[in-house]
Amino acid sequence: MARRRAGILSLAVAGTLALSACGSGGASTAPASNPAEATGTLRVLVPSYPASNEGKAALDKVVASFNAKYPKVTVEPDFATFDTLNQKISTSIAGGQGYDVLVTGIGWVPPFAAKNVFEDLSSFGATADSLGKSTDPALVPASEFKGKVYALPLIAAPKPLALRKSLFEKAGLDPTKPPTTMDELKADAEKLTVKDAAGNITQAGFDFWAGPGGYRQDFVALLGSLGKPLYDGDGNPQFAGAEGTQTLEWMKSMVNNVQKYGAQNAAKSPLVNTGEAAMGFTGGYIDCSDKGVGKATCDDLVYFNLKDKDGSMFTGGQLASVGKSSKLKSAAWDFIQELSKPEAESGIAALNFAVPAGKDSAGSEIVKSNPASTFVAANLGDAKFEGGAANWLELRGTFGTSLDDALLGKKPVEDTLKALEQQSK
Amino acid sequence: MRAAGAAHARAARPEGRKSRLTRNQSRAGWLLLSPALLHSTFFLAVPAVVAIFLSFTDYDFSGTWKLIGTENYVELFQDPRFQAALRNTIAYTLVVVPLSMALALLIALGLNLKIRGLGFFRTVYYLPVVTATVAAASVWLWIYHPSAGLANAVGSLFGLARSEWLNDPGTALPALMAVGIWQGLGAKMIVYLAALQGVSKELLEAANLDGANRWQVFRNVIWPALGPAHYFVLITAIVQTFQVFDLVFVMTKGGPVNSTTVLTFDIYNNAFEGLRLGYASAETVIMLILIAVFIYLGGRSQRNTQDGQ
Numbered sequence: 046m047a048r049r050r051a052g053i054l055s056l057a058v059a060g061t062l063a064l065s066a067c068g069s070g071g072a073s074t075a076p077a078s079n080p081a082e083a084t085g086t087l088r089v090l091v092p093s094y095p096a097s098n099e100g101k102a103a104l105d106k107v108v109a110s111f112n113a114k115y116p117k118v119t120v121e122p123d124f125a126t127f128d129t130l131n132q133k134i135s136t137s138i139a140g141g142q143g144y145d146v147l148v149t150g151i152g153w154v155p156p157f158a159a160k161n162v163f164e165d166l167s168s169f170g171a172t173a174d175s176l177g178k179s180t181d182p183a184l185v186p187a188s189e190f191k192g193k194v195y196a197l198p199l200i201a202a203p204k205p206l207a208l209r210k211s212l213f214e215k216a217g218l219d220p221t222k223p224p225t226t227m228d229e230l231k232a233d234a235e236k237l238t239v240k241d242a243a244g245n246i247t248q249a250g251f252d253f254w255a256g257p258g259g260y261r262q263d264f265v266a267l268l269g270s271l272g273k274p275l276y277d278g279d280g281n282p283q284f285a286g287a288e289g290t291q292t293l294e295w296m297k298s299m300v301n302n303v304q305k306y307g308a309q310n311a312a313k314s315p316l317v318n319t320g321e322a323a324m325g326f327t328g329g330y331i332d333c334s335d336k337g338v339g340k341a342t343c344d345d346l347v348y349f350n351l352k353d354k355d356g357s358m359f360t361g362g363q364l365a366s367v368g369k370s371s372k373l374k375s376a377a378w379d380f381i382q383e384l385s386k387p388e389a390e391s392g393i394a395a396l397n398f399a400v401p402a403g404k405d406s407a408g409s410e411i412v413k414s415n416p417a418s419t420f421v422a423a424n425l426g427d428a429k430f431e432g433g434a435a436n437w438l439e440l441r442g443t444f445g446t447s448l449d450d451a452l453l454g455k456k457p458v459e460d461t462l463k464a465l466e467q468q469s470k
Numbered sequence: 471m472r473a474a475g476a477a478h479a480r481a482a483r484p485e486g487r488k489s490r491l492t493r494n495q496s497r498a499g500w501l502l503l504s505p506a507l508l509h510s511t512f513f514l515a516v517p518a519v520v521a522i523f524l525s526f527t528d529y530d531f532s533g534t535w536k537l538i539g540t541e542n543y544v545e546l547f548q549d550p551r552f553q554a555a556l557r558n559t560i561a562y563t564l565v566v567v568p569l570s571m572a573l574a575l576l577i578a579l580g581l582n583l584k585i586r587g588l589g590f591f592r593t594v595y596y597l598p599v600v601t602a603t604v605a606a607a608s609v610w611l612w613i614y615h616p617s618a619g620l621a622n623a624v625g626s627l628f629g630l631a632r633s634e635w636l637n638d639p640g641t642a643l644p645a646l647m648a649v650g651i652w653q654g655l656g657a658k659m660i661v662y663l664a665a666l667q668g669v670s671k672e673l674l675e676a677a678n679l680d681g682a683n684r685w686q687v688f689r690n691v692i693w694p695a696l697g698p699a700h701y702f703v704l705i706t707a708i709v710q711t712f713q714v715f716d717l718v719f720v721m722t723k724g725g726p727v728n729s730t731t732v733l734t735f736d737i738y739n740n741a742f743e744g745l746r747l748g749y750a751s752a753e754t755v756i757m758l759i760l761i762a763v764f765i766y767l768g769g770r771s772q773r774n775t776q777d778g779q
Contacts, residue, residue: 132742138531139747160532160745245632257637257726307637307726311618439744442724443551449727453639 084117085373087380089146090133093199093363093393096124103392111383118376131438138162143370145377148199148384151187151362152432152441155280158190159435164367166194169378179385183428184402186278188364190435196364197385198402200394203329203360203421203428204254204262207315207346212237212248212323223349227267227295230324230351234303237323250303252316252325253296257307258445260296260452262359262431263326268292269357269429270350276433276469285466293451293458300452318342326359329421330398330411348420356427362402363393400425434469443468518758525752531745542752552753554728555736558643559757562650562732563711563764570651571703574658575696579688581659582666592663599656607720610649611636614721636722639729646717646730653717654710658703665699666692697772704768712761733757 094100101124108120125133127150134157137143149157157163171194176185184198206223213220216236224230234250241247253263264284265275271288283289300306304322316322318331318338333343350358365381367374383389390401391409400422401409412422434440444465451461525542529535546552577595581588598606613620614635622632636642669692677687715734718724724731724739733753741750 131745135531135742135745135747156745160530162531258723305616305634305637307634308616311612311615436744439740439746442739442743446551446725446728449725453727455639455727 080114080376080379081116083115083373083376085376086119086121087115087146087373087376088121088123088142088144089148089380090123090125090130090137090144091146091148092125092127092130093148093384093397094122094124095396100124100396103389103396106392107380107383107389110386110389111380114379115376118373120380134162138370141370143368145368145371145373146365146380146384147368148363148365149196151360151364151430152437154188154195154364154366155190155433155435156438157366158193158195161369163195164369164371164374164377166196166367166378168374169367171197179404180402181404181406181425183425184360184362187360187362187430187432189278191279196366197381199363199365199384199390200397200399201329201360201362201402201421201425201428202397202399203358203425204266204326205329205348205350205358205417205421205424206324207317207327207348207417208324209317209320210345210347212320216323220347223347224324225349225351226353227270227292227351231295231299231303234299234324238303246303246305246308249305249308249316249322250324251299252304252308252322253299254309254315254326255307256309256313258442258449259307260448261441261445262361264292264296264448265429265431266326266357266359267296267351269355269359269427270353272354274429274433275431278433280434282434282466282469285462289462290459293448293462296448297452297454297458306449306453317346327417328398329400329417331415331417333415343416346416348417350424350427352427356424357429358421358424358427360425360428360430362399363397436469440465440468521751521754524748525755527748528746529748529751531747535748538748542749543756545749546752546756551728551731551736551739555724555731555733556760558728558730559712559714559732559760561643562647562714563708565644565647566650566654566711567704567707569647570654570658571700571707573651574655574703575662577655577659578662578666581663595659596656598653601653603653603716604720606653607649607717611721614645636730637726639726642722642726642730646714646721649717649721650711650714654707658707661699661703662696665696669695701769701772704772705765708764708768709761712757712764733760 091104094104104122108122111120112118123133123144130149134144134147134149143162147157147163154163158165173185173189173192173194176188176194176197180188180198181201184201185194188194188196188198208220208223210220213233216233218233218236224233230251236250237248238246238250239248253260255263268275268284268289271292273283273286273288275282275284277283284292308316310316310319310321315325315327317325317327320342327346327348331338331343331346333340350356365384367377367381371377384393385403387401387403387405387409390403390406391411393399394401394406394409394411400406400412400418403409406412407419407422412418431437431441447456447461447465450456451458526537526539527535528538528541581592581595585591612618616622616632616634616637619635621635626632633641635645673691673695674687677691682690713734714732715738718730718732718735719738722730724735734757737750737753737757740746740753744750
């Protein structure tokens with residue numbers, strides 16, 4: 046009998062130990078009013094910095110500057126990637142160990158603001174006007190939700206259009222006059238498409254730089270050239286009207302005409318950079334050294350944006366927010382201030398092949414280093430973003446596959462956009 | 471005297487009362503089982519119960535949630551992406567399981583013969599099992615690349631037209647099935663090989679002496695003897711095919727146009743992209759029920775086959 050009681054007791058103790066081991070760590074502590082006296086651990090989720098020696102060295106500089114003001118606060122970085130960001134954020138919330146600082150992408154602010162994951166930065170005096178004094182004004186809307194600021198933009202990662210001068214000249218077109226509307230783009234693309242005897246496209250007239258399910262960002266850029274954003278400032282969908290239909294019909298007429306659906310090279314790099322396409326979407330950074338595409342290719346590229354009713358350039362990027370559940374909110378705010386300083390932003394931009402979000406980014410080394418970055422920095426006023434709805438993170442996967450349904454003719458364009466509009470509400 | 475006393479004590483003991491030895495053995499068994507039991511309780515049973523509970527809520531990580539009855543289930547069955555995931559998962563299972571079992575058995579029969587390089591072939595067939603799925607999927611991505619891949623290059627040697635493979639909704643899922651079959655062959659082959667080596671040699675000799683040909687020997691001696699192996703391979707194959715995730719995640723992300731979306735991938739999207747854990751939990755419960763149904767049906771078919779022998 047005594048042995049049975051001992052067995053049951055030992056099982057109970059083991060169970061209690063296991064439960065307590067699963068309990069939350071509670072790393073953050075309440076702040077002191079004086080930063081120098083604040084203690085605790087600041088958990089920062091930073092996909093901006095790769096988990097490499099360069100990434101860690103760049104973050105260490107930011108941490109050192111932060112620790113000059115908060116010497117007793119330990120910074121605990123989480124070098125997540127954008128692929129794992131959602132899992133990290135959701136499991137940290139579910140586990141009761143939310144991050145103090147979160148760096149996310151453009152389009153992520155409304156969903157996380159709506160779910161009370163991000164702190165309203167007006168409590169630190171941040172407004173759209175104050176943000177516009179230090180950040181490029183074109184990027185400010187990406188940090189807002191229902192009129193309040195929830196993030197500080199750090200970098201912008203635009204996707205401009207580019208053409209190959211040599212291929213334009215070969216087709217009898219003038220590379221100094223890039224197309225400005227979708228109609229002009231299509232007309233030029235059809236002249237630039239080269240096919241073999243079997244009818245396979247060997248040189249795409251226009252590259253969407255998109256695999257299956259990846260045409261969403263192109264849609265945003267093209268819709269923007271007709272003067273429509275994906276969502277308005279109140280999160281209402283703007284893509285299901287006449288402009289959206291026109292854009293998607295146009296894309297459908299281009300797919301399997303000037304480029305095979307989902308065509309990508311093995312490296313998934315922009316085909317206009319490799320010469321496999323005469324025109325197309327490309328990145329906001331290009332390496333013109335011998336290790337990259339080389340000077341000859343760089344000189345052969347001309348960057349442009351469509352300007353039908355409005356200049357348009359799809360722009361992604363990264364923004365930093367304070368976690369709503371943070372117990373070190375002031376320290377977190379000061380940390381993201383450190384991240385948004387020009388030197389730190391330039392470091393992040395260099396690591397991510399993007400441009401700094403600061404107002405004076407035109408003078409930064411990364412922007413001056415290559416023609417793509419110089420172009421996008423000078424044209425950030427054309428920036429068009431994806432997202433804007435509170436359920437964008439849930440919707441964006443469906444958005445991509447739904448566009449494919451229309452592009453491949455499986456569903457009518459109008460029905461596709463109407464269904465997406467319904468899901469947005 | 472002592473023996474008589476012990477016998478008397480045994481006779482006097484009331485029925486159902488275990489002996490000291492049995493009680494000690496029982497206690498030792500529970501003690502040895504307790505770590506695994508604790509693990510299963512805290513990491514399997516408790517999460518399963520929580521998932522079932524969450525499936526009746528609208529929990530979305532925002533901190534506020536409420537019970538919503540069967541709304542998640544109703545919405546699921548109207549969700550075209552769930553419908554596609556369900557169809558694709560069932561299709562994947564119905565194709566991959568029998569094909570991989572049949573191929574694995576064929577290979578095991580071949581490797582059960584005394585051929586040269588037996589060790590080499592066994593290693594080669596088992597290698598895909600020990601290769602990380604992500605690494606294997608990355609290689610297959612190259613094989614299936616429409617313009618630079620090996621599949622089209624080899625196909626063109628035989629005059630076959632170029633296929634878009636993973637970019638074509640018509641060929642993407644079959645392409646993934648091929649990878650699934652290839653990857654699962656080794657583990658099944660090993661089980662069958664072990665079972666084949668346990669087939670009674672006397673029975674095989676007797677069949678040969680009776681003049682049975684190879685097919686008759688296989689049909690009447692080997693196949694029935696493999697019954698337990700069939701059952702084990704079938705159950706594990708069903709569970710594995712329902713759990714296919716990393717192949718889809720690396721190779722297609724469920725596309726093009728949801729042609730390769732499977733239940734696990736849709737659950738992942740709903741939970742971590744859509745941040746709808748309640749909805750994803752409902753989908754998980756449905757998947758568990760489906761797995762149970764398939765295992766039951768598979769087991770029934772095995773028993774019917776054996777009873778019919």
